[in-house]
Structure formats: structure tokens, C-alpha cells
Amino acid sequence: MKKSDVIQMIFHHGLAKEPQHEKGLAFAPTNIALCKYWGKRDTELNLPMTSSLSVALPDKGAMTTLSRRHEENDLIVLNGKELAYDSVFVTRTCQFLDLFRPEKKWYLQVDINMNIPVAAGLASSACGFASLTSALNDLFDWKLPKRDLSLLARLGSGSAARSFWSGFVEWHAGSQSDGMDSYAEPLAYEWPELHVGILSIADHEKSVLSREAMQRTVDGSILYGMWPKKVARDMVILRQALQVKNFSLLGGASESNALTMHATMLSSWPPICYFLPETIAAMHKIWDLRRNGLEVYFTEDAGPNLKLLFLEKNIKKVEEQFPRIEVIRLFE
Amino acid sequence: MKKSDVIQMIFHHGLAKEPQHEKGLAFAPTNIALCKYWGKRDTELNLPMTSSLSVALPDKGAMTTLSRRHEENDLIVLNGKELAYDSVFVTRTCQFLDLFRPEKKWYLQVDINMNIPVAAGLASSACGFASLTSALNDLFDWKLPKRDLSLLARLGSGSAARSFWSGFVEWHAGSQSDGMDSYAEPLAYEWPELHVGILSIADHEKSVLSREAMQRTVDGSILYGMWPKKVARDMVILRQALQVKNFSLLGGASESNALTMHATMLSSWPPICYFLPETIAAMHKIWDLRRNGLEVYFTEDAGPNLKLLFLEKNIKKVEEQFPRIEVIRLFE
Numbered sequence: 048m049k050k051s052d053v054i055q056m057i058f059h060h061g062l063a064k065e066p067q068h069e070k071g072l073a074f075a076p077t078n079i080a081l082c083k084y085w086g087k088r089d090t091e092l093n094l095p096m097t098s099s100l101s102v103a104l105p106d107k108g109a110m111t112t113l114s115r116r117h118e119e120n121d122l123i124v125l126n127g128k129e130l131a132y133d134s135v136f137v138t139r140t141c142q143f144l145d146l147f148r149p150e151k152k153w154y155l156q157v158d159i160n161m162n163i164p165v166a167a168g169l170a171s172s173a174c175g176f177a178s179l180t181s182a183l184n185d186l187f188d189w190k191l192p193k194r195d196l197s198l199l200a201r202l203g204s205g206s207a208a209r210s211f212w213s214g215f216v217e218w219h220a221g222s223q224s225d226g227m228d229s230y231a232e233p234l235a236y237e238w239p240e241l242h243v244g245i246l247s248i249a250d251h252e253k254s255v256l257s258r259e260a261m262q263r264t265v266d267g268s269i270l271y272g273m274w275p276k277k278v279a280r281d282m283v284i285l286r287q288a289l290q291v292k293n294f295s296l297l298g299g300a301s302e303s304n305a306l307t308m309h310a311t312m313l314s315s316w317p318p319i320c321y322f323l324p325e326t327i328a329a330m331h332k333i334w335d336l337r338r339n340g341l342e343v344y345f346t347e348d349a350g351p352n353l354k355l356l357f358l359e360k361n362i363k364k365v366e367e368q369f370p371r372i373e374v375i376r377l378f379e
Numbered sequence: 380m381k382k383s384d385v386i387q388m389i390f391h392h393g394l395a396k397e398p399q400h401e402k403g404l405a406f407a408p409t410n411i412a413l414c415k416y417w418g419k420r421d422t423e424l425n426l427p428m429t430s431s432l433s434v435a436l437p438d439k440g441a442m443t444t445l446s447r448r449h450e451e452n453d454l455i456v457l458n459g460k461e462l463a464y465d466s467v468f469v470t471r472t473c474q475f476l477d478l479f480r481p482e483k484k485w486y487l488q489v490d491i492n493m494n495i496p497v498a499a500g501l502a503s504s505a506c507g508f509a510s511l512t513s514a515l516n517d518l519f520d521w522k523l524p525k526r527d528l529s530l531l532a533r534l535g536s537g538s539a540a541r542s543f544w545s546g547f548v549e550w551h552a553g554s555q556s557d558g559m560d561s562y563a564e565p566l567a568y569e570w571p572e573l574h575v576g577i578l579s580i581a582d583h584e585k586s587v588l589s590r591e592a593m594q595r596t597v598d599g600s601i602l603y604g605m606w607p608k609k610v611a612r613d614m615v616i617l618r619q620a621l622q623v624k625n626f627s628l629l630g631g632a633s634e635s636n637a638l639t640m641h642a643t644m645l646s647s648w649p650p651i652c653y654f655l656p657e658t659i660a661a662m663h664k665i666w667d668l669r670r671n672g673l674e675v676y677f678t679e680d681a682g683p684n685l686k687l688l689f690l691e692k693n694i695k696k697v698e699e700q701f702p703r704i705e706v707i708r709l710f711e
Contacts, residue, residue, distance in 0.1 A: 269609045270602045270642055277601045277646070303648050310602055310642035314609070316635050317666070324656035334649070 048092060048225050050202050054146050056227060057195055063187050064152055069115050071186025075177035075210045076108040077163055077170040079243060079354050081301040081346060082281045083308045084206050084218065085274060086265045093205040094229050096265070097278040098220040100285050101206075103213045104243060104375050108174035111182040112158040122156045135256075143176065143203040147183060155186075170210070170348065172257075176203035177210030197230040214378065215289060236289040237378050241297075244355040244365055244372040246345075248325045257349035260312060260319045268315035277307050298344030298356050305346040323351040329369075336368060380424060380557050382534050386478050388559060389527055395519050396484055401447050403518025407509035407542045408440040409495055409502040411575060411678060411686050413633040414613045415640045416538050416550065417606060418597045425537040426561050428597070429610040430552040432617050433541045436575060436707050440506035440542070443514040444490040454488045467588075475508065475535040479515060487518075502542070502680065504589075508535035509542030529562040546710065547621060568621040569710050573629075576687035576697055576704040578677075580657045589681035592644060592651045600647035609639050630676030630688050637678040655683040661701075668700060 054062070078101035086096040116122060121144060123130045123137045130137045140157060157179065161171055180200040184191055191199075193211045197218075200207035209216045212233040221229030255263075264271050281304045288296035312319035326347065333345055333355070341364055343357040355372065357365050362374055386394070410433035418428040448454060453476060455462045455469045462469045472489060489511065493503055512532040516523055523531075525543045529550075532539035541548045544565040553561030587595075596603050613636045620628035644651035658679065665677050665687070673696055677685045687704065689697050694706055 269612070270605045270639060272605050272608075273602050276604075280601070299648065303646065303650070306650050307602060307646040310645040313642040313645075314635065314639040316631065318635070318638050320659070320662065320666075322654070322659050323663075324660045327652070327654050327659050328656045330652065331655075334652075 048089075050091065050146055051149070053092060053198070053202065053225060053227070056225065057191070057198060058189075062147060062149070063189075064150065066113075066115060066153060066186045067188040068186055071113040071182040071184070072111070073178050073181030073185055074108060074110045075174045075181055075207075076103040076105050076213060077174040078103045078206065078209045078216060079170070079346060080206065080209075080348065081297070082278055082285055082304050083348070085308045085311070086261055086271065087205070088220075089224070089226065090262070092226045092229075093201050093203075094226045095205060095218065095220050097275050098282055099206075099209070099218045099278070100234075100282060101209045101216050101218070102241075102243070102377055103210070103216065105213045105377065105379075107163050107375065108210070109159055109161045109171070109178040111160075111175070111178040113179075113182045113186045114156045114158070116154045116156045119154060121154050124156065124158045126160055139172075139203065140179070143179065144183075146202065147187075170206055172204040173206040173210045176200045176207035179203065180207070181211070194230045194232065197232075198227065201226070201229065234286075234289065238289070238292060239378040240359045241294070241377055242357055242359055242362060243375045243377060244357065244369065245375065246329055246353040246355060246369055246372050248323055248329070248351040248353065250352075255319055255321075255349075260321075260349055263319060264311050264315045266315075268311045270311045270314040274307070274311055277304065294342060294356075294358055298342065301346045301356060302344040305348075309347060321347065321349055321351055326351045326353060329353050332368065341365075341368075380421075382423065382478055383481070385424060385530070385534065385557060385559075388557065389523070389530060390521075394479060394481070395521075396482065398445075398447060398485060398518045399520040400518055403445040403514040403516070404443070405510050405513030405517055406440060406442045407506045407513060407539075408435040408437050408545060409506040410435045410538065410541045410548060411502070412538065412541070412680065413629070413678060414610055414617055414636050415680070417640045417643070418593055418603065419537065420552075421556070421558065422594070424558045424561075425533050425535075426558045427537055427550070427552050429607050430614055431538075431541070431550045431610070432566075432614060433538075433548050433550070434573075434575070434709055435542070435545045435548065437545050437709065437711075439495050439707065441491055441493045441503070441510040443492075443507075443510040445511075445514045445518045446488045446490070448486045448488045451486060453486050456488065456490045458492055471504075471535065472511070475511065476515075478534065479519075502538055504536040505538040505542045508532045508539035511535065512539070513543070526562045526564065529564075530559065533558070533561065566618075566621065570621070570624060571710040572691045573626070573709055574689055574691055574694060575707045575709060576689065576701065577707065578661055578685040578687055578701055578704050580655055580661070580683040580685065582684075587651055587653075587681075592653075592681055595651060596643050596647045598647075600643045602643045602646040606639070606643055609636065626674060626688075626690055630674065633678045633688060634676040637680075641679060653679065653681055653683055658683045658685060661685050664700065673697075673700075 080101040082100040084099040177200045197208045208231045215234040218231040281300045284300040345353045412433040414432040416431040420426045509532045529540045540563045547566040550563035613632045616632040675689045
């Protein structure tokens with residue numbers, strides 16, 4: 048099945064030929080997966096092998112502004128810098144816009160501003176494609192429900208499906224070949240004591256992009272065969288942890304899930320290793336702190352940075368141990 | 380089945396009640412596994428889940444000297460230092476000696492001298508138990524074939540089964556519950572160009588001993604389920620690589636096997652991570668060198684040190700890149 052078929056299904060009354068407004072605007076928060084999305088069952092539609100579960104960082108993410116353009120091409124501006132036409136980012140963005148303009152009747156200037164580093168394992172493509180999708184919804188006045196926006200954004204970047212809500216979000220793997228059951232939705236749990244700390248190890252772009260790393264793992268890592276089982280188990284634990292607010296359960300399952308994802312990568316060939324020396328040093332420090340009674344856990348995405356998980360009562364202690372950490376309140 | 384039953388089977392004419400000589404002496408080389416022994420199917424008899432394949436470091440290992448003692452206890456001296464009676468090392472050594480003296484009629488001074496760091500991932504217990512077994516063979520004049528010594532040493536430490544030969548050695552997993560088919564034997568391949576370099580990252584004793592790490596992985600790592608499949612595949616590749624002397628094949632399979640073993644550990648809980656920051660830095664350096672055309676691979680055991688694999692023609696280049704490396708010729 049092709050992306051254009053999915054568009055047909057969502058816009059069954061037909062796509063508008065032209066934007067309704069001169070401008071469209073939207074913000075989408077980035078999200079940190081506690082149970083990771085790792086591996087696709089359909090690479091065209093970005094359908095995941097497994098469900099995943101994330102929490103949004105409410106003030107971190109991407110703001111996208113769309114403006115009609117009268118030249119016959121798009122202009123993509125990232126953090127105020129015009130991007131080269133042949134860059135991967137521009138290609139992916141324009142291909143996404145093309146889904147909504149089969150007749151190529153309109154072009155846009157796309158201004159994306161992110162307050163997180165790009166392609167450094169902080170889900171920049173997730174909030175990027177979510178904000179782009181929401182901004183298109185605004186520009187065209189589609190008035191689509193978030194579930195449909197989630198389906199659409201997934202066509203640009205899988206984890207973007209999860210970036211339409213604050214708080215905890217579950218993205219359902221689904222089982223249909225058209226992916227119409229593979230959308231995200233918010234989980235009705237609030238946990239004001241829960242905090243995330245971003246421990247930036249390096250903010251340069253990663254050498255292996257996550258979609259390539261994911262594919263190489265699915266294709267070449269023998270350990271990947273156990274990943275769906277691991278996710279099934281962790282999803283049960285995480286939902287349980289949210290329900291009873293058991294932080295040890297939440298932290299443990301999140302950390303183990305992340306380590307298992309990285310483990311599957313180490314086993315691919317050539318090996319994929321997002322750990323940097325500083326990543327490993329921070330992990331050992333976290334394990335030492337835990338052995339000494341400070342409950343702090345970590346998760347790590349396709350990049351060297353760690354995201355620490357801890358409760359409000361321990362913010363000071365965590366900041367003392369990691370002076371460069373950026374603490375983020377997840378709930379107002 | 381108990382260890383004492385195995386002893387019965389090997390010494391079917393009965394164990395000598397007393398040593399034949401006043402002294403027994405033997406050296407055993409340490410061995411580096413290219414395909415790792417990771418996980419037991421029987422913890423009492425140290426029967427492995429899978430076969431494994433190693434290469435001996437001919438001049439690195441343990442020299443054990445046994446002397447009759449007239450006190451009613453054993454004295455264990457490691458590298459010239461008398462060990463405390465309650466240390467793990469002494470307990471394991473005396474329990475091993477007890478297998479051969481059901482009537483407690485004799486006691487020994489056991490002098491073990493190793494020219495490798497103890498319990499730092501350099502297979503110190505492998506060469507330790509192999510040399511102890513050979514020294515007992517000498518002391519008692521058992522005249523056992525090496526295959527039987529391999530069976531006996533395995534009862535002390537699994538990988539000791541492989542430390543009775545120079546060159547390449549395969550330890551068969553076997554399938555019998557008494558383990559009589561789980562012995563090692565030499566592989567008739569010589570490869571004079573192949574070299575190993577020991578890159579010492581840290582020589583302090585590790586915080587999680589390998590036998591504990593192994594058991595925690597088997598019991599608690601969901602990824603371990605794929606390990607036997609990985610080994611089966613790597614053993615085929617390694618035997619093929621030895622037969623046709625294809626170094627890329629040998630290096631790649633060895634590195635991937637080691638990384639997969641460490642990957643299974645990362646996925647246990649609490650996580651087990653023998654990587655130190657310097658280990659990861661060295662790995663990235665090796666991958667960079669390989670991308671730039673220098674064929675060097677690594678393997679890593681239950682410790683932070685790396686063992687590099689490369690061909691004779693590249694010794695100088697490897698030494699330039701890793702000034703502290705200790706290069707070891709494997710074949711005369």
C-alpha cells in the first residue's frame with residue numbers, strides 16, 4: 048500500500064486544491080519514549096513492529112510556520128537558516144508536502160524553529176513532522192481530529208504520531224496493512240512529581256540516522272527477534288506503573304527497554320553504537336547513585352544523550368550530581 | 380548429577396588415596412574466546428548452553444606448583460601472596476581439590492603464578508583451573524589424556540576446558556546430562572600471520588564476577604533467547620574462516636559475537652555493563668580505523684579490556700594507533 052492511498056482514506060471527501068489561509072502555524076512538543084519504537088513492519092507507511100509509549104516534554108519541540116509562496120518550489124528554513132535543496136531534511140519535508148498536492152498547485156515557505164538539537168536523539172523529526180502536520184491542518188482548515196493528524200504525521204516520521212499531546216501517549220502498533228489502526232492517543236494519567244532531566248553529551252548530528260539504524264537492526268541483528276517480546280512485557284509494566292504510580296517500576300522498565308534497544312543495535316553488522324565514552328560514564332554514575340539509594344533512571348534514544356527520570360523530591364540531588372542537566376517539569 | 384559422579388566415571392579404577400610425588404607442576408596458557416562461552420545448561424557441572432571456540436595466548440597464563448603439606452589444610456598462594464581462607468578464590472580452589480580426596484587424606488600448598496591480571500576479563504580462572512588440573516595430573520601421575528583433563532578442569536571453571544592446547548580450540552557443548560561429551564579439543568589450523576593485541580583498560584577486579592553475570596543474563600535477559608542461534612551461526616563462520624584463512628570473516632564474526640554477548644548483559648536487570656568509557660572510546664577508534672582501511676577487530680570478555688585481532692603486516696600500524704598495546708604472537 049502507498050502513502051497516497053492512505054491520504055485518500057483520510058480525506059475521503061477529497062483534498063483541497065489550495066490552502067484556505069495565507070499562513071498556518073503550530074507547535075508540537077517533542078516526546079521521550081519510555082518504551083521505544085524500534086523497527087517497522089512496513090517501511091513505506093512507517094508502521095511499527097510494536098506499540099510504544101512516550102511522555103511529552105511540554106515546552107521542548109518544534110514551531111512550524113507555513114506561508115504561501117509564489118515561486119514554484121518550497122523553501123525550507125530551519126532555525127532561521129535556509130536549507131540546501133539537496134539536503135535530506137528538505138527532501139523528506141517536500142516529499143511529505145507532495146502527499147497533499149498531487150497536482151502541484153501550491154508551494155510553501157516552511158519555517159521550523161526547534162529549541163532542541165537537530166538529529167541528536169531528541170526526537171527532532173518527531174516534533175518536526177507533528178508540527179508540520181498541525182500547521183498544514185491550520186493552513187488548510189482541515190479541522191481533522193488529532194487521531195487523524197497522528198496517522199498523517201506518521202507517514203513523515205513514525206514517532207511523530209506521538210507528538211500531538213502533552214503527558215503520556217501510547218502509539219498502537221495496529222495490525223492492518225493500511226495502518227489505519229496505527230495511531231497514537233493520550234493516556235489519562237497525570238504524574239506531577241515525575242521529572243525528566245536532559246543530560247546532553249553531544250549535540251552534533253549523529254553519524255547513523257535513526258531510520259537507517261532501525262532498518263539495519265531489523266535486517267541484521269539476530270537479537271532483534273526478541274524485541275517484540277521485550278516490548279510486550281515492558282508495555283504491561285509501564286501501564287501498571289502509571290496506574291499505581293510506582294516510580295521504581297516505571298524507571299526500571301524504561302531503562303531496561305532503552306538498554307535492550309541499544310543492545311539489539313550492538314548486535315547488527317557493522318555494529319551500531321550510539322554510546323559515547325561520556326554516555327557510559329553517566330550510566331555507571333547513575334547505577335552507583337541508585338545503589339546508594341538515589342532513585343534515578345535513564346533512557347536513551349538513537350543518540351548519545353541521556354534523559355534521566357526522577358521524582359520532584361530528588362531534583363536538587365540530581366542537579367548536584369549532574370550540574371549541566373536541564374530539568375524539565377512534565378506536568379503543570 | 381553431581382561432580383563426584385563425574386569423577387567416578389573418569390577414574391573408573393578408583394582415585395589414588397595419596398599423591399605419587401612430593402611436587403606437581405604445570406603451565407596452562409590463557410585463552411581468548413572468538414566465540415564466547417556464555418550461559419550454562421547445568422550450573423553444577425559447568426555444562427555450557429553452546430559450543431565455543433578460542434585461541435590460546437601461548438606465553439600468557441598460569442603456572443601452578445603443588446607441594447605436599449603436613450598441616451591439615453590447604454594453603455593457596457597467588458602470585459606470591461598467601462590468600463585469606465575465606466576468599467572466594469580459596470574456597471573454589473579447595474572445593475576443586477576436595478573432588479579428588481573424598482577421604483581428606485592429603486593437603487597441598489598451591490602456588491599459582493599468573494602473568495595476566497586476575498579476574499579482569501583475561502580468563503584468569505580458565506588458565507588457573509587448567510594448570511591446577513594438569514599439576515594434579517603430574518602430582519598423582521594420573522597420565523590422563525588431555526581430553527579427560529579438559530573434562531575435569533571444566534568442573535572448576537567452564538572455560539578452563541579450553542586451556543590445554545596452543546592454537547585454536549573448540550569446546551563442544553555436548554548434549555549428555557553427565558557432560559562426558561562436553562570437552563575441548565584442538566583444531567588443526569595454524570595461522571602464523573594472526574596476532575592478538577591486549578589493550579588494557581583497567582586491571583582492577585571486576586565488580587560483577589563472570590559466573591554471576593552469566594547466570595543473571597541467562598535468568599533475566601530476554602535477549603539471551605537468541606544467543607544459541609547467534610553462536611550456531613558464528614561457529615559456522617569461524618570454522619569456515621579458519622579453513623580458508625579469511626581474516627575479515629574471522630574478525631567480523633569474533634567482534635560481533637563479543638558485542639552480542641555484552642548486548643545480552645545490557646538487557647538483564649539490574650543491567651550488567653562491562654564497558655568503561657575507555658572501552659567505548661577504543662571501540663569507536665577501531666571502527667574508525669576500519670572505515671579507513673586498517674583491518675583490526677576486537678573481542679571483549681567479562682571485563683573492560685579489549686583484545687584486538689589483526690594480521691602481522693599491520694602490527695606497526697596498530698602499535699602506532701594504540702601505543703600501550705601488548706602484541707602477542709599466537710604461533711611460533
